[in-house]
Amino acid sequence: MTAASQKPQLSLDARLGLDRYEIDAEQSHIAVDHDKCKTCTTRPCLVCCPAIVYRWTDERVAVAYENCLECGTCQIACDHGGRGAITWHIPAGGFGIAFRYG
Amino acid sequence: MERFDVIVVGAGPAGATAGRALAQAGLNVLVVERAATPGAKNVSGGLLYSRAVAEVYPEFWKHAPIERAIAAHQIVMLGEHTSTALDFRSAQAATPPFNAFSVLRAKLDPWLATQAEEAGASLISGVNVDALLVENGRVVGIQAGPDQIGADVVVVAEGTAGLLLKQAGLRGPHNPHDVSLGVKEVIALPPDVIEERFQCDAETGAAYTLVGSTGGVEGGGFIYTNKASLSVGVVVKIDSLYASGRHPHEILDAFKAHPLVQRLVRGGEVVEYSAQTVHRGGFHLATQLVGDGYVVAGSAARLLVNNVLTLRGMDFAITSAVEAAQAILQARFAGSYTAATLGNYVERLKATSIYQDWRTFKDAYGLMENPRLFSLYPDLAGEVLERLLTADTKPGSKALGALSEALKGKASWLTLSQDMLQIARGMVL
Amino acid sequence: MNIVALVKYSRDVTEIKVDPATSELRTAGVPERVGLIDKNVVEAAVRLKEATGAGLKVIALAPATARDSFKDVLAMGVDEVVLIEDPFDGEAEAGIVVRLLEAAIRKLDPVDVVLCGFASDDGYSFQVGPRLAERLRRPLLAYARGITPEGGGLRVEQNLDDRMQTVTAPLPALVSIDEEAFPPRRTTLMDALKAKKKPVNVWGIETELGLSRADLESSARIADTRLTGVVVRRQQRVLKGQDLGAMADELIDALEQAGVLKGAA
Numbered sequence: 001m002t003a004a005s006q007k008p009q010l011s012l013d014a015r016l017g018l019d020r021y022e023i024d025a026e027q028s029h030i031a032v033d034h035d036k037c038k039t040c041t042t043r044p045c046l047v048c049c050p051a052i053v054y055r056w057t058d059e060r061v062a063v064a065y066e067n068c069l070e071c072g073t074c075q076i077a078c079d080h081g082g083r084g085a086i087t088w089h090i091p092a093g094g095f096g097i098a099f100r101y102g
Numbered sequence: 103m104e105r106f107d108v109i110v111v112g113a114g115p116a117g118a119t120a121g122r123a124l125a126q127a128g129l130n131v132l133v134v135e136r137a138a139t140p141g142a143k144n145v146s147g148g149l150l151y152s153r154a155v156a157e158v159y160p161e162f163w164k165h166a167p168i169e170r171a172i173a174a175h176q177i178v179m180l181g182e183h184t185s186t187a188l189d190f191r192s193a194q195a196a197t198p199p200f201n202a203f204s205v206l207r208a209k210l211d212p213w214l215a216t217q218a219e220e221a222g223a224s225l226i227s228g229v230n231v232d233a234l235l236v237e238n239g240r241v242v243g244i245q246a247g248p249d250q251i252g253a254d255v256v257v258v259a260e261g262t263a264g265l266l267l268k269q270a271g272l273r274g275p276h277n278p279h280d281v282s283l284g285v286k287e288v289i290a291l292p293p294d295v296i297e298e299r300f301q302c303d304a305e306t307g308a309a310y311t312l313v314g315s316t317g318g319v320e321g322g323g324f325i326y327t328n329k330a331s332l333s334v335g336v337v338v339k340i341d342s343l344y345a346s347g348r349h350p351h352e353i354l355d356a357f358k359a360h361p362l363v364q365r366l367v368r369g370g371e372v373v374e375y376s377a378q379t380v381h382r383g384g385f386h387l388a389t390q391l392v393g394d395g396y397v398v399a400g401s402a403a404r405l406l407v408n409n410v411l412t413l414r415g416m417d418f419a420i421t422s423a424v425e426a427a428q429a430i431l432q433a434r435f436a437g438s439y440t441a442a443t444l445g446n447y448v449e450r451l452k453a454t455s456i457y458q459d460w461r462t463f464k465d466a467y468g469l470m471e472n473p474r475l476f477s478l479y480p481d482l483a484g485e486v487l488e489r490l491l492t493a494d495t496k497p498g499s500k501a502l503g504a505l506s507e508a509l510k511g512k513a514s515w516l517t518l519s520q521d522m523l524q525i526a527r528g529m530v531l
Numbered sequence: 532m533n534i535v536a537l538v539k540y541s542r543d544v545t546e547i548k549v550d551p552a553t554s555e556l557r558t559a560g561v562p563e564r565v566g567l568i569d570k571n572v573v574e575a576a577v578r579l580k581e582a583t584g585a586g587l588k589v590i591a592l593a594p595a596t597a598r599d600s601f602k603d604v605l606a607m608g609v610d611e612v613v614l615i616e617d618p619f620d621g622e623a624e625a626g627i628v629v630r631l632l633e634a635a636i637r638k639l640d641p642v643d644v645v646l647c648g649f650a651s652d653d654g655y656s657f658q659v660g661p662r663l664a665e666r667l668r669r670p671l672l673a674y675a676r677g678i679t680p681e682g683g684g685l686r687v688e689q690n691l692d693d694r695m696q697t698v699t700a701p702l703p704a705l706v707s708i709d710e711e712a713f714p715p716r717r718t719t720l721m722d723a724l725k726a727k728k729k730p731v732n733v734w735g736i737e738t739e740l741g742l743s744r745a746d747l748e749s750s751a752r753i754a755d756t757r758l759t760g761v762v763v764r765r766q767q768r769v770l771k772g773q774d775l776g777a778m779a780d781e782l783i784d785a786l787e788q789a790g791v792l793k794g795a796a
Binding site: 009010012015016018019022042044047048049050051052069070071072073075076077079080081088089090092093094096097098099100101102 | 136137138139141142143144145146206207208209211227228229230247262263265275276277278281283284285287288328331340341343344346347348349350351355358359372373374375376377378379
């Protein structure tokens with residue numbers, strides 16, 4: 001097999017772009033207590049999220065909730081490995097990720 | 103207040119099955135699902151094992167949207183540049199009643215929900231249940247937005263990440279040590295390419311379980327053949343994941359870049375990226391299954407059999423739902439829905455073969471915490487075989503000598519034998 | 532008063548992919564649903580129903596298998612759905628669609644207000660509203676962003692792009708709803724339970740509407756032959772600033788250079 005026939009891996013953004021979301025423009029389903037994050041030394045949310053919903057930007061956690069795949073990992077990771085700053089709700093009925101294959 | 107005999111939260115395999123069984127018995131059942139369409143929030147990282155399912159849905163493979171009957175299992179240890187595989191094929195698994203099927207949940211779950219509806223259950227999709235209504239320690243119904251709906255019993259089948267039980271104080275938080283994250287891609291390939299590449303025919307397919315595929319993070323990889331796509335993913339323990347500092351999609355990318363995996367997925371088009379938490383299946387981690395006015399079924403109760411080689415969540419969910427429904431019918435006959443009368447569910451569940459399998463493989467849980475299983479041994483297996491199979495210019499040695507060479511500086515013979523004993527306890531003896 | 536809202540069961544346009552080689556739209560296997568434009572129509576109709584106590588029916592052109600797809604619409608407050616079984620599989624020319632809708636509306640007579648979208652989610656031809664108003668000999672109040680019952684008629688605020696115009700008209704009338712003017716309400720569990728008891732009646736074009744398929748087909752004047760996407764090339768520049776402030780400056784510079792912003796500095 002030649003190198004040319006090898007497709008490069010898709011970027012995460014390209015992958016998320018393949019997915020279907022019904023975005024709730026009115027409200028985020030993820031609440032973050034930013035004061036707790038300031039004192040958090042581990043910030044597992046920045047690593048664990050498969051959609052990189054959480055990014056450290058301008059001294060605080062920016063939350064791109066619209067990309068959330070709704071796995072719930074952030075809640076578990078933050079509760080135990082962080083400061084318990086994240087409250088992950090399920091998105092409003094019918095909103096959020098809608099897998100075509102699953 | 104509007105009332106039903108039973109409210110089921112969640113229309114996955116557990117919820118739909120409970121709804122169907124109770125509606126068949128003539129009860130007035132409401133099933134509430136948060137996705138606009140059942141299955142749209144669900145991801146399968148396993149196979150649908152058919153024996154227990156067929157008892158509930160006879161010959162379901164003729165009607166349900168399954169993908170392929172899995173007649174080939176590959177158990178692979180991935181070294182950095184090697185792969186060592188056990189290739190098991192069974193003609194029996196390719197004929198009824200089969201062993202297991204690959205499935206895609208966005209297709210399977212709507213079918214299951216339709217079975218519940220056809221039995222007479224009322225299915226409402228696209229609506230969240232916000233809380234369990236609790237009065238004097240007893241679950242009496244649900245809160246959904248502004249609406250309160252009452253029921254004799256609530257079946258909680260909200261899935262792994264479900265928050266209702268936690269909110270109501272009926273389960274503790276999940277521990278990142280006991281829960282894994284699965285990330286997966288569905289990769290489209292033409293059926294004839296799949297059949298050629300995985301040596302199967304139009305109806306059958308292969309399942310790969312891969313160890314050593316997660317760059318030392320505790321977990322494993324999988325590849326399942328669907329009709330016209332592959333499900334390719336890695337499952338990693340959450341505490342091990344954040345300790346590694348690597349993003350989940352990067353672990354998936356590294357897995358897909360391994361020469362063995364690369365060959366299997368090449369030319370395919372990624373059509374979906376998904377993620378899902380999955381309990382690691384610790385026998386000791388089951389939540390309380392019943393309480394006054396409620397029962398818990400499926401992965402909401404952390405029911406999962408995981409012995410490294412097989413991962414049984416969906417059939418366990420279906421079995422648990424059937425037993426929960428039977429217990430509810432018994433409790434209804436007695437006219438009381440307390441933890442004591444519903445407790446029959448636990449007794450019934452304990453008598454099922456899948457529950458007994460769960461107990462049998464309880465030591466596999468500790469085995470999967472041995473870091474050498476994920477990094478050292480897959481490489482070691484490759485290295486030993488490489489020494490035995492490579493015609494070198496230097497004189498070679500027999501297997502034991504090759505193993506001794508390969509072990510040097512990595513682990514002692516004592517560690518190796520202790521680990522082998524642990525593997526034996528978990529899976530063999 | 533009786534209201535009819537027209538709803539198209541249309542292709543989910545967010546699911547249509549463009550073939551990169553030919554620019555043709557890949558429409559095979561694209562799921563269908565009640566589109567967002569149409570849900571805005573239903574929301575406008577439900578608000579009018581609530582303001583007047585009128586009866587409200589939805590007429591939809593769809594395959595009979597789509598019956599269950601109207602649960603949301605019924606949960607929003609519609610009394611009944613009339614599903615015209617579409618013999619043309621969503622491909623009918625606007626002239627034919629208008630004849631089908633006209634026949635259904637006349638069968639439901641008396642209908643005081645007909646509401647429809649300014650265009651359909653997938654076809655986007657902008658034709659059904661005006662042509663249907665003409666066939667029904669009703670005034671067309673197009674691009675409505677506000678509808679108020681007034682003195683036995685309607686007062687409607689119309690979006691004419693560069694200005695808003697308020698008009699009044701007697702009933703019967705036809706109102707087309709402007710884009711995103713009536714964001715659909717979020718329904719509750721009780722709404723959904725009530726919707727389960729509401730009827731979806733399937734009408735055949737020959738049995739219920741007394742039309743002949745052959746006759747309709749022969750009236751078609753325009754045939755679609757090819758559907759391609761328009762390719763827009765974007766500059767796609769990535770802002771490289773260290774923080775949001777630097778990126779904002781960079782963005783402003785770039786917009787100035789492109790002549791989009793003037794005199795920002």
